Amino acid sequence: MSTKxxxxxxxxxxxxxxxxxxxHDTSQIDIYMDAVSLIRDYRKRGYLIIVITxxxxxxxxYFSIQDLEAFNEELNRRLKELGAQFDYLYYCPHIPEDNCDCRKPKDGMIRRAVQDHGIDLDSSVLAGDRDDIEGELARKLGLKFIHFRRV
Ligand SMILES: [Mg+2]
Ligand SMILES: [Zn+2]
Structure with missing residues (x-):
């Protein structure tokens, strides 16, 4: 039996x-409750919650790594209060011209997370607000895509 x-x-x-x-400023944090519900639901079902950004x-x-880390920490502190904390977060720091392998819709961050945490990719899912970014990445990897349409 797989332990992944x-x-x-x-x-x-x-x-x-x-x-x-x-x-990048923690005063800008405004959390969507439908995302909280989704994270809670998947946590209950034993999924790891991994932010890729x-x-x-x-x-x-425009901002420093310290700003980024402070924002991520405060975001996760608030999510935890709602029972919806994430386990890991991966970020791509590059601009498009860098041609890195991690800027979504490229799959570098997911590949890294799979390696780091022994994830069962086939039963994993991807949620995002952009069909041309997370949607495209999900299709590339054959993952179920959960689309939050924001206006
Ligand atoms: Mg987005
Ligand atoms: Zn990158």
Whole structure:
């Protein structure tokens, strides 16, 4: 029997919290309750919760790694109060011109998480607000896509 766990991979900005854009100040954190419900639900079912987020604001020097980490910590503190904390978070710090392998819709962050945590990719799911980013990535990997349509 496999001991591998499935994961809920989930986007951050525009999916868990309202997009800013280039959110980096904790005063900007505004959490969507439907994302909280989804995370809670998957936690109960034994999924790892893994945030995967493009943060080109780092590469553009709009904010620092310290800003990013403070934002992520505060976001997770508030999610935890709601019973919806994430287990791990991966970010891509690059700009498109860097041609990295991790900027979504590329699959680098998911590949890394699968390796780091022994995840059962086949039963994992991906949630996001962008069909052209998370949707495309989900189709590439054959994952179920949960689409939060934000206006
Ligand atoms: Mg998004
Ligand atoms: Zn990258």
């Amino acid at each position: 766990k499935p994961a809920l991979f989930i986007d951050r900005d525009g999916t868990i919290n309202r997009d800013c854009p280039y959110c 493009n943060q080109s604001g780092l590469g553009r020097h």
